[in-house]
Amino acid sequence: MIFSLNGKIVLVTGGTGSFGKKFVEKVLKYDVKKVIVFSRDELKQYEMAQEYKDPRIRFFIGDVRDKERLYRAFDGVDYVVHAAAMKQVPACEYNPFEAVKTNIYGAQNIIEAAIDRGVKRVVALSTDKAAAPINLYGATKLASDKLFVAANSYVGGKETRFAVVRYGNVVGSRGSVVPFFKKMAATGKLPITDERMTRFWITLDQGVRFVIDSLAKMKGGEIFVPKIPSMKVVDLAKAISTEAEIEIIGIRPGEKLHETMITEDDARHTVEFDDYYVITPEFPWCPQEYLKHGRILPEGFKYTSDTNTKWLTVEELRKLVEEV
Secondary structure, three states, rough: OOOHHHHHHHHEEOOHHHOHHHHHHHHOOOOOOOOEEEOOOHHHHHHHHHHHOOOOEEEEEOOOOOOHHHHOOOOOOEEEEOOOOOOHHHHHOOOHHHHHHHHHHHHHHHHHHHHOOOOOOEEEOHHHOOOOOOOHHHHHHHHHHHHHHHHHHHHOOOEEEEEEEEEEEEEOOOHHHHHHHHHHHOOOEEEEOOOOEEEEEOOHHHHHHHHHHHHOOOOOOOEEOOHHHHEHHHHHHHHOOOOOEEEEEEOOOOOOOOOOEEEEEHOOOOEEEEOEEEEEEOOOOOOOOHHHHHHEEOOOEEEOOOOOOEHHHHHHHHHHHOOO
């Protein structure tokens, strides 16, 4: 099937979030029939409606925990991008079952509604925290990833296909470190948990483009991982303020020193392309095209933020921060 957004109905869950708003902005540049913004917050939907006055946008109040509401929302939808999640690490640690209900039960609800409503393609957003997770947020997203990959096993004769996109920290997204550092710079101190800490870094625009590209490429069951640069958190602090004092406060509960996007075990069934990796499903129906056209990774390979070959300098980080 030749992929095209033109003439299609696209739905994004968590559509009023940072990713959702940018995704809607990008998708409206295509000749789509309709874009449905599915989210829980009526105020954010109202504010977004004032900003995007396009007759092709529809706003749908709902929660991914509510399967019946998803059945109604998915009626006639061609493609779904699942961005809704409970993602603040401390909130997930203190409210664990709430994270389970949204990130795991919600994922299964998306899967069942998509199959029963005849949605053609679903891409679910993941996170680097889902690889070798140490916090509850990462654990719930790993479970979600497993659900979406395995969902391709029981679609039967239907067209519905599921894939996952996994990437790192998004520059300037809601709740991210950039707006926090900008606020703290005014106090003259920037709190750093550990001066050795590294993170993967991607812009919102790059993240949205990668999701749309993955929606086009997907066969079903893949986890797409972009090749993106790493940065040192201490360099980010320097990029935001050269005058503020850096204060080392220690690693918080559930926080890693370095992030992982492909573990050594996952790398054994991962293929490499010029700009991205594809973690292929360990099922008999694994799309063979990836194994034919991609490069097999060497034994012992892992994709972590501290062993990355691409790094952002302080100057490059400063430019990115200024654009936020």
